[in-house]
Amino acid sequence: MTQPALAHATEFGRMYARSLSEPPLMPSITTVISQQSGTLDGWFGYMAANSLAKHPALPGALANPSQLRGMVNDASKAAERFRDAAAARGDRVHSYCEQVSLRALGRAHRMPETRAALAENGEEKFAARFDEWWDLYKVEPVAPEVTVWNHTVGYAGTLDLVARIGGRLCLIDYKTKGTDRNGGVKALDDKVVMQLVAGMKAEEGLVDAGAGSWEPWLYGADPILLGVAIGETEVRALRANPEVLKYHWYKFAALRTVWKTAADVRAAGAALLPISPPQPDASTAGPPQPAETAAQ
Template sequence: MTAPLLAHATPHGRMYARSTSEQPAVPSITTVISQLPTSLGGWYGHMAASALARDPRLPGALGSPAELRTAVRDAASAAERYRDEAALRGTRVHHYCEQVALRALGRPEELDAARLALEEQGEGGFAQRFDEWWDLYDVRPVEPELTVWNTTLGYAGTLDLVATIGGRTCLIDYKTKNTDRDGFVKALDDKVVMQLVAGMKAEESLVDPQAGGWEAWAHGDQPLLLGVAVGQTEVRAMRANPAVLKNHWLRFCALRRAWEAGLDAEDAGRALLPLGPPPGRQVPAEPALPAAPAH
């Protein structure tokens, strides 16, 4: 949900450069994971139907085909609007979480402005619950928004936070979540484990984005991998099961190869070529148009 300095939007997904003066060279962790097949057809249909059912114009539009088409067209974009609004909310929440860490580290921060931005959108609960979780878990930040790089496999990404909790180094990824009807934050997707294990397998971390300064990755020695669901009613931390990390890493490696294979296929040239009939065969003539009726 953040926009790291070295990340760039490209036709091949988000990619990272080694410095601000270089071109993007490797895909982001999230771009690699996006190679997983997903089917959102049912969700898109549900969002469109729900938006149309709630549209106050619907009763009056039933007798007007033009107005009904307008209402249907607006409803069809409901999923995109919801997605875009959720992305903006996620960015605001992630920004607030980063500012909390920066203040704890004694660095320049915009914590008050970040909290105000949430409150103005009716999202102050995210900040309140996050502060409670931060204090309860006694989070001690080491580095927020840390960009990491793996040259061997060829990818990069940005960790939301490296911190210590209870004396253990933790790699943390925040996920902004809605609340269910029982008041609990909705469950994290298992894909967060892939995201975290890819961060753990980094080989370098960024020191100076302008000059392209990197140092050896210092936090890959069996850290705790935490997915933290941040909601309006609670914050819930989930630990990646150490027994499954190898499987999720191998899956990530396969997805990285799939991403590269997709690029190779696109660059190989046209996939379909026209084919004419065998030599000596004639293409059937176009059928004659019927004559216009006499007046």
Template structure:
């Protein structure tokens, strides 16, 4: 995940400040969304089992409890390694997409460098597929990596791109996705709708991070909310269905209340404490 200027990682998740000289006070959109329960038990178990059976040390370790424990210990961390690798890959792809938009705006960019970085990691096909999508849909960038703020609810976030496509103003969020067995990019989760709605409902956008200057959010009336799945074989954009946006906004607000309560509970200290036995009763 990329790190915007005003964001910092805290014990309560990623938080945003109003300027570079101020303390972070509100959670990021993604931090709020992380309060939604996600069942990954099956994925964690599969990742660990796959890592164990693919470990070259496994055969030799079968007769050695110490070596077997080492294999198991490393396998148990497989899901975490996979998650971290996917996050780093996503950052590289997002950086490339950002640089392409900056180039389209005629602003300084590092598109060639970002593509070279992807190539170094064997990920250049993501860039090639993204270029095809960019040429086909011809987005006209209006704002790139724009930080937004909502004071009423109390959150902030950074949107990947605001662009005009075929005359429609679109809020766009990129998701780097893997490829399924049929060679298709994997589908986006519906939570991208909740994320985009939170961006749509922003009240301000950042002008100057150093000075802490903000202006009214200009794209709260955007025509389309698009999640764009970027894969090695294709790029698939999907639109958030307008009929469900209100419910996703209610969901986001509920998750924000949950984050607020969890943060307050964490700051309050331990929720349980030991109870000593009562003093012995006096014998009559």
């Protein structure tokens, strides 16, 4: 996926600036959503245990504590390696999808190069399934990789694609997914609805990052919100239920407040300070006792 020009990694998460010459001001949509509590402890534990169990040197290391400790340490990083590899794969798939849109719009593109990058990593099936979906749904791209801004709630973000499908305006978010036990693409997380509704509720769209020019958001009037799961065996598009959008929007706005409060707490300084034991109060200690009296 093309790195949004105005996005910055900060100590408060990913944030957006108004132009290339200004500092970041607003949290990204994904940073806001990340304030939602959740735990992957079970998955991290499983990945570590599975990595260790499959290590070819495990039988011989059982009698060698030093070697076994090294293998355990390496296995503990299995989840991080998997996450990083999945993120890199997702970037390659998103880049290809963006280039397909640019080509369809008659704009400069790098579609052959991004397709080759997928092939080099054994991931060309993602591109093949995406091409099938694109043709089947007769996607008419309007604007790929659109950066948006909302002043009222206070956030910014980048939408994967604005397009027309069947004559209806659609806001689309791509998710690269693995294959489930039945051979289909894995299910989307409901969080994608928050991401899409935040995009719909934008107030401005970026025109020129260098100049910092924006225009009123043109695509928020009753679009269809689509989460598109891209897998090696299929691509599945799911529509956000219009009946639940307001609740996901309320939740997103609440998470934005959580982000602001957490940022304020972090900026305020240390939460706990050292304290010394109390010193004797000279006014209440009484007169010193003679040595012989004190010994009695």
